[in-house]
Amino acid sequence: MVPAIVAHAAAVAERDRAGAIVYRIHQTTTMDGGPLHRRADVVIEAAADGPDLVKVRVLRYLADGAEQSDAKKRDLERQLLAGQAGGGFAVPFDGRHTAEYEYAADAGTVRFLSLRRDADHGDGAFTVDAAGHVTAMRYVPDVFPKYVRSGTVSDTRAEVLPGFWASVRDDQEYDGQYLFIKGHASVVTEMSGYRRCISRAAAEAAVEAATL
Numbered sequence: 001m002v003p004a005i006v007a008h009a010a011a012v013a014e015r016d017r018a019g020a021i022v023y024r025i026h027q028t029t030t031m032d033g034g035p036l037h038r039r040a041d042v043v044i045e046a047a048a049d050g051p052d053l054v055k056v057r058v059l060r061y062l063a064d065g066a067e068q069s070d071a072k073k074r075d076l077e078r079q080l081l082a083g084q085a086g087g088g089f090a091v092p093f094d095g096r097h098t099a100e101y102e103y104a105a106d107a108g109t110v111r112f113l114s115l116r117r118d119a120d121h122g123d124g125a126f127t128v129d130a131a132g133h134v135t136a137m138r139y140v141p142d143v144f145p146k147y148v149r150s151g152t153v154s155d156t157r158a159e160v161l162p163g164f165w166a167s168v169r170d171d172q173e174y175d176g177q178y179l180f181i182k183g184h185a186s187v188v189t190e191m192s193g194y195r196r197c198i199s200r201a202a203a204e205a206a207v208e209a210a211t212l
Contacts, residue, residue, distance in 0.1 A: 033183020
């Protein structure tokens with residue numbers, strides 16, 4: 001059974017997702033393992049229509065300080081949209097996924113345990129304010145990427161537009177090992193510049209026109 005606090009949070013989140021939104025994503029990735037040290041810095045303009053990511057444009061793509069080619073930027077755009085088509089993480093306060101979790105609620109904190117043990121699910125907790133907005137979430141994925149042995153994902157949410165709450169920061173920390181080499185990876189994603197558009201077409205046009 002889904003607790004009332006989760007059902008309310010899911011209804012609030014569904015209302016927030018309605019309509020076309022454009023926003024900016026800044027993601028920095030750091031990987032260190034033995035002699036290997038990698039850095040990536042990416043800035044993306046994105047458009048969403050309801051819960052669906054419908055268009056992305058990579059505005060900047062630095063790998064170890066070097067600007068990547070337009071071909072690599074387009075390839076990254078295709079990967080991002082393909083990942084969206086695959087579903088991504090099954091958010092436990094999304095009404096489409098509440099049947100996939102068990103919940104335990106205590107005041108404004110909800111602990112969740114996934115019933116499907118795969119890469120799209122995890123175990124953790126999220127906090128809900130008095131109005132039903134989820135303010136933060138932290139979880140451990142059920143399945144890690146190859147060579148990763150442990151890790152956590154933390155998501156911070158805020159009111160980014162009047163009456164509209166969304167993620168503003170996502171922190172991923174992973175530790176792993178390949179043969180005798182131990183390593184650590186950190187991915188920090190910041191979302192900002194949220195703005196509404198009158199339609200999906202208008203949101204896609206705004207992404208296409210975006211410049212740094």
